[in-house]
């Protein structure tokens with residue numbers, strides 16, 4: 170129970186209680202409920218909760234995933250179902266072929282889940298809780314008087330001692346029409362089946378609902394109008410109804426339905442236009458395959474032969490399904506200018522042509538270069554499969570996601586991504602394969618089944634969540650925005666899903682860097698990459714301590730990194746590693762204290778430089794135990810040295826010591842694993858471990874300043890050029906560079 174503003178809201182789960190409860194109360198499994206709540210009490214309680222909701226007496230929205238179980242299998246068909254009643258059901262025990270028919274007797278409470286009161290054919294009543302729907306109070310899915318079929322129903326215990334029917338997988342709830350065969354005689358109503366009526370009126374009523382954001386009611390009305398048009402043909406109204414229903418489907422992320430309706434609208438337009446009636450445009454399947462082709466090609470000139478409103482919808486659908494282009498050309502300034510806190514989705518195509526997904530042999534599948542890439546080149550660019558666009562400042566968008574099975578919780582970015590993924594997958598069967606092809610950490614192997622040849626991929630919410638966790642990315646609105654954040658400001662990032670990009674494996678020494686502009690995700694080469702090489706990126710910036718680093722990768726993504734840095738760090742004795750960390754922490758504290766005192770003195774800087782050299786010595790002494798010889802860190806990052814070196818570079822710069830600024834700027838790059846030679850006025854990268862980031866861009870900038878002061882303009886120029894290139898790598902484009910470098 171949630172106590173909120175002094176009132177108990179028993180419709181909202183408290184995950185910690187629910188988890189304890191699930192673990193403690195398994196002894197009732199398979200039994201019938203011991204207690205029963207009367208209809209009057211259920212309805213009264215429900216009215217109280219509707220009142221709480223209307224008063225805003227609700228806690229932060231919490232989505233709760235119970236212990237995993239798969240959805241009911243196969244198509245829901247009246248012929249293959251076993252109808253049961255509430256009195257037949259057991260606690261926590263599901264009969265996969267059973268179907269419970271219910272009719273709701275109240276308006277729904279829609280917050281963390283949709284809760285209503287429903288009766289079965291015998292008049293028995295229950296609380297019905299439907300999770301993971303995409304509805305809201307204004308536009309509910311399970312309206313009062315709705316007839317629903319619950320697949321594989323069972324009683325689920327509530328922490329307050331009661332029981333309810335709980336649906337987790339959206340496909341386990343089927344909304345029925347009162348005229349459907351399966352509906353019990355007593356509830357049947359054949360009126361809705363009528364094929365005669367005023368289609369134009371339906372359209373007008375649908376428009377009104379659309380304006381009120383009651384999208385589902387608008388859909389119903391347009392559908393009814395189309396039923397009428399099928400018996401009383403009227404091409405103008407028909408085209409309009411298909412077009413409008415298409416528009417609503419786009420808003421609801423139902424792209425499959427939208428593409429179907431737009432194809433019908435275009436074909437109907439062609440059939441009723443003398444010039445086009447015998448053209449390919451009159452063929453729905455031709456139009457549909459053009460809409461879904463993922464290409465800008467239009468060999469039949471469809472877009473130039475249809476009215477503008479249809480053309481605009483076609484463009485929208487094509488972009489939303491995804492268009493591929495073969496070159497890395499983008500108008501970055503236009504795209505970037507368009508993007509803002511409320512406009513993440515840009516009209517741009519994917520560029521995936523020059524990379525391919527295949528087996529790595531050791532790390533599952535990965536992305537590979539199909540051609541040579543030069544440092545800074547765009548490797549691939551991809552629009553998000555899903556990137557939620559909630560408004561960060563909106564308190565109503567607060568949301569949490571709990572998985573009771575493993576006790577994990579995701580905050581708002583993850584919870585919203587999960588919600589939208591479920592919706593997108595549920596309504597777009599054509600897009601499921603690309604999502605469910607991603608690694609789910611073995612979930613489906615354990616809980617699912619081998620699909621039959623033509624079987625539709627089920628949307629199992631637990632599988633959706635496992636795939637989300639293993640494959641999603643945190644994304645800012647623009648990567649360049651992050652460069653202008655005050656230190657330690659930690660802005661909230663969104664969670665998004667990019668299918669192709671998700672195939673990239675992690676390396677602490679990556680050859681690519683990812684960047685975001687709105688929902689476009691870019692990978693650029695951090696260094697030259699020859700054709701055939703695997704493309705890797707850092708899932709997270711590596712911790713200094715190898716144990717912490719591996720722990721993070723293991724618990725979040727289920728693997729341990731075997732890159733050269735991890736192998737080398739791992740082969741250093743525990744004592745040396747501990748000593749490095751100890752000295753690092755000590756030095757960090759000294760540096761912080763010094764920062765608080767204002768401008769540092771030369772003596773204090775020399776003291777820090779001495780301490781830095783001591784940590785440096787711990788790196789050169791760190792050949793694997795018992796071995797002598799080459800420095801194992803010769804070209805590898807020395808992460809414990811990075812922050813003190815950055816401090817010294819900036820401190821020497823602040824006291825205008827040019828030689829020291831250059832010395833430490835180069836050292837900073839070197840400690841990131843970027844070894845630079847500057848002989849003969851030429852800037853040469855001897856080695857680049859892939860750590861291209863804002864600090865390395867700054868280091869180059871300080872070097873440029875220093876060389877300019879020393880009159881070495883050629884070197885300064887090369888540093889500035891490289892800094893610009895690295896800026897493009899870390900932000901995705903050149904937009905904002907002028908401002909950053911000034």
Ligand SMILES: C[S@@+](CC[C@H](N)C(=O)[O-])C[C@H]1O[C@@H](n2cnc3c(N)ncnc32)[C@H](O)[C@@H]1O
Nearest residue numbers: 532533534608639640671672673674675726728
């Ligand atoms: C985002 S996916 C990458 C694609 C994945 N390899 C696949 O076949 O679907 C993340 C998963 O890839 C694997 N992975 C990524 N980087 C790895 C690495 N450096 N070593 C081992 N496994 C890795 C882990 O199983 C991780 O959970």
